Amino acid sequence: xxxxxxxxxxxxxxxxxxxxxxxxxxxxxxxxxxxxxxxxxxxxxxxxxxxxxxxxxxxxxxxxxxxxxxxxxxxxxxxxxxxxxxxxxxxxxxxxxxxxxxxxxxxxxxxxxxxxxxxxxxxxxxxxxxxxxxxxxxxxxxxxxxxxxxxxxxxxxxxxxxxxxxxxxxxxxxxxxxxxxxxxxxxxxxxxxxxxxxxxxxxxxxx
Amino acid sequence: xxxxxxxxxxxxxxxxxxxxxxxxxxxxxxxxxxxxxxxxxxxxxxxxxxxxxxxxxxxxxxxxxxxxxxxxxxxxxxxxxxxxxxxxxxxxxxxxxxxxxxxxxxxxxxxxxxxxxxxxxxxxxxxxxxxxxxxxxxxxxxxxxxxxxxxxxxxxxxxxxxxxxxxxxxxxxxxxxxxxxxxxxxxxxxxxxxxxxxxxxxxxxxx
DNA sequence: ATCCTTCCCTAACAAGTGTTTGGTAGGTTA
DNA sequence: TAACCTACCAAACACTTGTTAGGGAAGGAT
Numbered sequence: 001x002x003x004x005x006x007x008x009x010x011x012x013x014x015x016x017x018x019x020x021x022x023x024x025x026x027x028x029x030x031x032x033x034x035x036x037x038x039x040x041x042x043x044x045x046x047x048x049x050x051x052x053x054x055x056x057x058x059x060x061x062x063x064x065x066x067x068x069x070x071x072x073x074x075x076x077x078x079x080x081x082x083x084x085x086x087x088x089x090x091x092x093x094x095x096x097x098x099x100x101x102x103x104x105x106x107x108x109x110x111x112x113x114x115x116x117x118x119x120x121x122x123x124x125x126x127x128x129x130x131x132x133x134x135x136x137x138x139x140x141x142x143x144x145x146x147x148x149x150x151x152x153x154x155x156x157x158x159x160x161x162x163x164x165x166x167x168x169x170x171x172x173x174x175x176x177x178x179x180x181x182x183x184x185x186x187x188x189x190x191x192x193x194x195x196x197x198x199x200x201x202x203x204x205x206x207x
Numbered sequence: 208x209x210x211x212x213x214x215x216x217x218x219x220x221x222x223x224x225x226x227x228x229x230x231x232x233x234x235x236x237x238x239x240x241x242x243x244x245x246x247x248x249x250x251x252x253x254x255x256x257x258x259x260x261x262x263x264x265x266x267x268x269x270x271x272x273x274x275x276x277x278x279x280x281x282x283x284x285x286x287x288x289x290x291x292x293x294x295x296x297x298x299x300x301x302x303x304x305x306x307x308x309x310x311x312x313x314x315x316x317x318x319x320x321x322x323x324x325x326x327x328x329x330x331x332x333x334x335x336x337x338x339x340x341x342x343x344x345x346x347x348x349x350x351x352x353x354x355x356x357x358x359x360x361x362x363x364x365x366x367x368x369x370x371x372x373x374x375x376x377x378x379x380x381x382x383x384x385x386x387x388x389x390x391x392x393x394x395x396x397x398x399x400x401x402x403x404x405x406x407x408x409x410x411x412x413x414x
Numbered sequence: 415a416t417c418c419t420t421c422c423c424t425a426a427c428a429a430g431t432g433t434t435t436g437g438t439a440g441g442t443t444a
Numbered sequence: 445t446a447a448c449c450t451a452c453c454a455a456a457c458a459c460t461t462g463t464t465a466g467g468g469a470a471g472g473a474t
Contacts, residue, residue, distance in 0.1 A: 199409060
């Protein structure tokens with residue numbers, strides 16, 4: 001009679017996601033604050049009130065935690081973006097909606113956005129994080145086409161380099177995650193409003 | 208007769224800075240590309256064509272390399288900024304000059320700017336890098352006062368939150384280091400011109 | 415010819431890293 | 445009561461990390 005190997009069943013993906021989410025949220029906080037590489041699994045465990053090894057009951061690696069954090073963030077992000085894009089409004093309205101949606105995502109996923117911002121450039125090289133590259137392509141396409149539609153419809157200026165403008169707009173929106181604190185002075189909508197006012201009409205006084 | 212201790216004289220700060228600068232430049236490239244924590248001294252040594260231990264003939268720690276990279280960058284940056292501020296031009300001219308100078312610094316110190324951008328938030332906590340905090344205060348003061356002067360002189364809009372505007376302007380300028388490549392399509396001056404046009408006059412078509 | 419300086423190599427160190435293995439307290443199910 | 449599952453701990457593992465110590469080749473100075 002062959003002795004049954006006591007294969008340890010780990011919950012990993014299947015089991016009750018309650019505790020997983022909890023741990024992923026604290027991990028995301030530490031990742032965002034200290035940087036992914038500077039964050040040891042022992043630090044994460046400390047913040048979660050357990051020991052380093054215990055994390056491996058829930059996840060099978062530090063990297064898989066990072067992957068799950070970024071995946072779930074991007075899933076929700078594209079939920080919002082796709083809804084905006086499918087509305088097929090005018091270019092100006094689309095741009096306003098995209099910006100507002102972005103600041104809302106920052107409000108909800110501050111940590112994940114900060115991580116994405118800091119680490120994505122190094123991560124895309126690994127095939128495990130190839131989905132980041134795909135997301136970036138979709139992202140660029142959405143914003144660029146909106147800007148180009150606006151130029152064609154003569155609601156955006158034609159004398160600006162569209163690609164440069166895209167980069168400026170994109171960066172300014174997302175770096176907000178580095179200083180934004182939820183529950184602070186400004187709501188995401190208020191920040192979006194001010195930002196749109198600046199980008200659309202400029203900060204100079206008109207004569 | 209007391210045996211003379213063979214104290215190893217290291218060049219460190221005194222000696223010919225030629226090789227030092229060379230090594231610091233390659234270190235800065237690797238730091239910028241992979242992130243400070245993810246960069247091992249062995250990687251730096253690889254890029255420099257030597258072994259890890261040999262780096263310690265020139266520097267006394269990995270951290271001191273980072274410090275020297277950031278220090279020399281900030282020194283040169285403030286050389287340019289102070290010149291602009293001492294000119295005491297009008298607020299709009301000052302803002303234009305600050306932006307242009309910033310893009311020039313990105314052109315010259317792409318790697319250092321990228322490092323500063325990524326790591327400064329975590330570094331300021333250490334007393335060794337307290338000079339970063341001081342630089343940030345000077346930085347904020349320079350930009351904020353320029354914006355406020357502009358609002359007072361009615362050349363900048365009064366209905367925008369100055370602090371929010373400052374953050375937007377600051378971030379967009381510096382994140383350019385993450386995608387800018389010297390010798391590319393746009394010169395620093397051209398990028399500055401486009402950026403200023405966008406920020407000052409907006410991207411919307413005027414009626 | 416000797417000495418000294420410069421610049422690097424070889425080889426190791428201790429500390430910290432992500433991860434694995436076996437165990438176990440406590441609740442749930444049979 | 446017995447078997448089982450969940451969620452964690454305790455202790456170690458192999459490896460990488462920044463750093464150090466001693467040595468040596470090359471070349472200029474004396």
